[in-house]
Amino acid sequence: xxxxxxxxxxxxxxxxxxxxxxxxxxxxxxxxxxxxxxxxxxxxxxxxxxxxxxxxxxxxxxxxxxxxxxxxxxxxxxxxxxxxxxxxxxxxxxxxxxxxx
Amino acid sequence: xxxxxxxxxxxxxxxxxxxxxxxxxxxxxxxxxxxxxxxxxxxxxxxxxxxxxxxxxxxxxxxxxxxxxxxxxxxxxxxxxxxxxxxxxxxxxxxxxxxxxxxxxxxxxxxxxxxxxxxxxxxxxxxxxxxxxxxxxxxxxxxxxxxxxxxxxxxxxxxxxxxx
Numbered sequence: 001x002x003x004x005x006x007x008x009x010x011x012x013x014x015x016x017x018x019x020x021x022x023x024x025x026x027x028x029x030x031x032x033x034x035x036x037x038x039x040x041x042x043x044x045x046x047x048x049x050x051x052x053x054x055x056x057x058x059x060x061x062x063x064x065x066x067x068x069x070x071x072x073x074x075x076x077x078x079x080x081x082x083x084x085x086x087x088x089x090x091x092x093x094x095x096x097x098x099x100x101x
Numbered sequence: 102x103x104x105x106x107x108x109x110x111x112x113x114x115x116x117x118x119x120x121x122x123x124x125x126x127x128x129x130x131x132x133x134x135x136x137x138x139x140x141x142x143x144x145x146x147x148x149x150x151x152x153x154x155x156x157x158x159x160x161x162x163x164x165x166x167x168x169x170x171x172x173x174x175x176x177x178x179x180x181x182x183x184x185x186x187x188x189x190x191x192x193x194x195x196x197x198x199x200x201x202x203x204x205x206x207x208x209x210x211x212x213x214x215x216x217x218x219x220x221x222x223x224x225x226x227x228x229x230x231x232x233x234x235x236x237x238x239x240x241x242x243x244x245x246x247x248x249x250x251x252x253x254x255x256x257x258x259x260x261x262x263x264x265x
Contacts, residue, residue, distance in 0.1 A: 086103075086178060094105050097135050 004043050011055035027054060073096070102166040105176035106182050107131055109187070111139045112158065114242040115149070119157035128241035195196055204255060215252070222250060 017023050019049040022040070026051045037043055043051070072084055104112070110129045114120065122140065125132045140156060143149040146166040150159045173177065191200050207215065226248060233239070 086174070090103070090105055090178060090182065094107070097105065097107055097138055 002050065004037075007048060007051045007055060008038065009052045027051065052073045102148075102169040103172075103178055104178070107135060108139050108143075108205065108240060109137060109179060112148070114144070115156060115158050117242075118241050119152070119155040121154040121156070125156065128243060129229055130243045183247070184249070187249070219250060221254075222248075 003030055010032060012025075015026060017026055020031050021035050023038075024034045027034070027047075029037070029050065030067075034070060037040070037047065069084075076084070110131065114125055114129050114209065120128075122133055122136055125131075126136055129136070131139075140149060141150075142153060145162060147159055148166045151157075187200075217254050
């Protein structure tokens with residue numbers, strides 16, 4: 001999946017906004033432009049930044065998992081780290097499989 | 102190569118014969134878009150072959166992929182994933198599922214009775230499995246029942262929990 005689609009996907013998952021109207025209202029991007037972007041039209045840099053900024057709204061959740069992963073790396077033995085790594089890889093794999101773009 | 106449940110289901114459906122993606126989707130309940138991703142990966146790893154529209158498992162060579170699938174760590178992950186989904190659905194719709202988890206002290210004769218019943222369950226399932234293999238018409242893979250059974254000493258679980 002392209003970076004553009006990833007950031008849109010992250011945005012939709014973070015905000016829960018699904019309709020063009022909701023997304024347009026939240027981002028300030030014109031409705032017809034939102035439609036085109038969601039259908040693969042290349043984003044302008046400014047539009048990308050808007051989506052990225054909005055999708056990092058749940059920054060604290062993202063930071064939490066990163067800080068936990070760091071803590072695991074320090075506190076746990078290699079076997080446990082491998083177990084958690086494998087679990088995370090599998091979870092990402094399952095998520096990617098189920099993503100229909 | 103380790104398998105996630107959706108990939109395992111797709112492979113299992115193909116154990117019983119070659120299929121096209123439409124029938125694979127119908128019997129596995131997995132939509133075609135997801136199946137395409139799974140199939141592409143398996144084709145790339147040489148686990149499946151495609152002849153016209155029909156997909157089949159490539160049994161011919163001793164595949165690195167098959168050997169990896171059977172590794173203990175990969176099997177463990179698969180069982181954990183399966184059990185996780187089972188627990189999730191059990192806790193939501195208890196009525197339609199059979200599940201028992203008990204921690205009990207057993208006298209010797211009670212243990213013998215239990216082992217006898219478990220043996221009977223095991224024999225029945227083995228018999229059904231054999232019948233499944235030879236049956237001419239097979240039902241959809243998604244219509245199978247999933248069984249977990251077994252018991253162990255609680256102390257073994259505690260020791261496992263205490264391991265570093």
